[in-house]
Amino acid sequence: MPVADLLPDEAITLDPPANTSGTTSSDADIVDRYVRGEVRIVTDQARTQLAELPLVLQSGRYKLQPDYQRRHRWSAAKKSRLIESFIMNVPVPPIFVYEYEYSKYEVMDGLQRLTALWDFYQDKFELTDLEYWPELNGRKYSGLPLQLRQAIDRRHISSIVLLYETANDNAVAQHLKELVFERINSGGVTLSAQESRNALSSGPLNSVLPRLARTPEFCRAWGIPEPLQGIDDLERDEVLTDSRFQSMDDVEMVLRFFAHRQRGLEGAPRRLKAFLDQYWEVANRQLTKETVEAIGEIFKRTVRLVFAVLEERAFFIRRERGGSRGWVPRPTLLAYDSVMSAFSQRLDFADVLVSRKDTVLQGLEK
Incomplete structure (x- = not known):
C-alpha cells in the first residue's frame, strides 16, 4: 500500500x-450567567522570599514547562537586570501559577523570572551589562559581598495562584489556564x-x-x-x-x-x-x-x-x-x-x- x-x-x-446569527441575550440572561459563575477564575496570592525559592522549586510541586508555554529564554544580560531590580528593590511583576492538584502547581507566566533566579542561586551565570551596579559585573551569587547576598535573599517575589477550585473537570481547567496564559501574554509581546x-x-x-x-x-x-x-x-x-x-x-x-x-x-x-x-x-x-x-x-x-x-x-x-x-x-x-x-x-x-x-x-x- x-x-x-x-x-x-x-x-x-x-x-x-x-x-453568528443567533439570538441576542437579555440583560437578565447576562446577569444570571454571571451569578452562576460559568467562567470565573478563583485566585489566591502568595509571597515567597528569594532565599527560599530554590527549595520551593526543588520540592517537586512546581511544573515549570507546560505544553502551552512559549520558547523564549532570557540572555544573561536580561537575567542580570532582573537581579539588579531586586538589589534596588524595584517592583517585579508577579508570576502566575495554576494549582492542577492540591498544592501542586504549573507555571503559566513568569517562567523566565523563576529560571533566572534559580540559575542565579546555582551560580550558573555571571552578572553582566548592569546599568546601576556595573561594579558587580562578572560576579556570581557566591562572589557577592555577604551583606549584598543577604539583602537579595530577603526580597520577595509575588505570585497569583489560580486555585484548583477554578474548574470542575480537566477539560474546563485546560481551557481556562490556556485562556489566561494567552490573555496575560497578549498584553505584552505580541x-x-x-x-x-x-x-x-x-x-x-x-x-x-x-x-x-x-x-x-x-x-x-x-x-x-x-x-x-x-x-x-x-x-x-x-x-x-x-x-x-x-x-x-x-x-x-x-x-x-x-x-x-x-x-x-x-x-x-x-x-x-x-x-x-x-x-x-x-x-x-x-x-x-x-x-x-x-x-x-x-x-x-x-x-x-x-x-x-x-x-x-x-x-x-x-x-x-x-x-x-x-x-x-x-x-x-x-x-x-x-x-x-x-x-x-x-x-x-x-x-x-x-x-x-x-x-x-x-x-x-x-
Whole structure:
C-alpha cells in the first residue's frame, strides 16, 4: 500500500464555520450567567522570599514547562537586570501559577523570572551589562559581598495562584489556564500565530510537532541551528536566539504539512491562517497521539527525501529578474508547501528519485 494512503483525508472532520446569527441575550440572561459563575477564575496570592525559592522549586510541586508555554529564554544580560531590580528593590511583576492538584502547581507566566533566579542561586551565570551596579559585573551569587547576598535573599517575589477550585473537570481547567496564559501574554509581546495556537489548544500536536521541527534536514533546509546529540536545545543560545525557533514559526511549518494533507476537506476556511487555526484545534481534539506520530513519520521521511534529492536549495524558487531567471537566495513557503506535498506522495519511489537526482536537479534549472 502506498505510504500516502496510510492516513486518508477522512481521518478528521473540520468543524463548519460558527453560526453568528443567533439570538441576542437579555440583560437578565447576562446577569444570571454571571451569578452562576460559568467562567470565573478563583485566585489566591502568595509571597515567597528569594532565599527560599530554590527549595520551593526543588520540592517537586512546581511544573515549570507546560505544553502551552512559549520558547523564549532570557540572555544573561536580561537575567542580570532582573537581579539588579531586586538589589534596588524595584517592583517585579508577579508570576502566575495554576494549582492542577492540591498544592501542586504549573507555571503559566513568569517562567523566565523563576529560571533566572534559580540559575542565579546555582551560580550558573555571571552578572553582566548592569546599568546601576556595573561594579558587580562578572560576579556570581557566591562572589557577592555577604551583606549584598543577604539583602537579595530577603526580597520577595509575588505570585497569583489560580486555585484548583477554578474548574470542575480537566477539560474546563485546560481551557481556562490556556485562556489566561494567552490573555496575560497578549498584553505584552505580541504572540505569533503559532504561539497563540499553542496556548489556546492542547493535545498531541503540542508535544509532537515541536519535536518534528527539530528534524536535522528540516533545520538545515531553513537555516535553523540543528540539534546536537546530548545537548538540550533550550540551553543553547544559538537556538534560543533564532527568530524562527523563538516565534515557533518552525512548528507552524510542520503544521502546514499536516494540514495541507487534508486541505481538500469540505468546510475548510479559504484563508490559510484560519484554516491552520481550525486544523490545530480540531486535530488536537480528534486525533490520537499514535496517529499524529504516524503522520510525523511521513513528515520526517519526506523532508529527508527532499533534502537527499534537492539538497540546500530544497525550498528555493527561481524568479525572472532583469530578463534572466535566477534562484531566490533563501527558502520560501511557496516552494516548501509544493515540494513537501509532491515528495510525500512519492515516498514509495524514494530510491528511484535519489538515483535520478542529477536529472531532477537539471530539470529544475530549466
